Amino acid sequence: MNIALASDHAGREYKKMIGEHLAAKNIDVADLGLPEEQIKADYPNYARKVAAEIIAERAEVGILICGTGTGMAIAANKIRGIRAAVCTCEIMARLARCHNNANVLALGARVIGPELALALVDAFMAAEFEGGRHQQRLDLIEGG
Numbered sequence: 465m466n467i468a469l470a471s472d473h474a475g476r477e478y479k480k481m482i483g484e485h486l487a488a489k490n491i492d493v494a495d496l497g498l499p500e501e502q503i504k505a506d507y508p509n510y511a512r513k514v515a516a517e518i519i520a521e522r523a524e525v526g527i528l529i530c531g532t533g534t535g536m537a538i539a540a541n542k543i544r545g546i547r548a549a550v551c552t553c554e555i556m557a558r559l560a561r562c563h564n565n566a567n568v569l570a571l572g573a574r575v576i577g578p579e580l581a582l583a584l585v586d587a588f589m590a591a592e593f594e595g596g597r598h599q600q601r602l603d604l605i606e607g608g
């Protein structure tokens with residue numbers, strides 16, 4: 465599975481940690497920034513970068529990290545085809561995939577600890593969309 469990963473300045477350390485965590489599992493990770501030398505960054509720019517990789521099918525899923533996860537999710541969800549979920553517990557991460565077919569996990573580095581962040585990444589990656597009634601509901605979101 466290919467993963468696109470990005471953060472703003474608030475998520476910088478978690479981005480590094482998550483990138484290393486996934487690389488250790490031999491998962492392909494594209495780190496889309498922010499660059500190490502950049503002091504501050506506006507999260508919508510990074511949400512768009514990750515969304516673009518998914519829409520172009522260069523990545524299957526994305527992980528976005530900011531202070532709370534909220535700004536990243538709001539920005540990413542503006543892009544058609546993106547289903548970003550802010551998750552703060554493992555069941556949210558699992559069900560975001562199983563029920564909502566989320567293709568972006570949004571995390572808040574200022575609101576969850578590092579061990580939980582990695583557990584959420586693992587739960588999100590391990591889960592699969594269940595389809596069926598959940599697909600019908602996703603179709604309704606898209607106006608179908």
Ligand code: RB5
Pocket residue numbers: 472474475507530531532533534535536
């Ligand atoms: C940056 O200070 C902060 O606003 C941002 O990381 C994020 O939490 C926004 O949702």
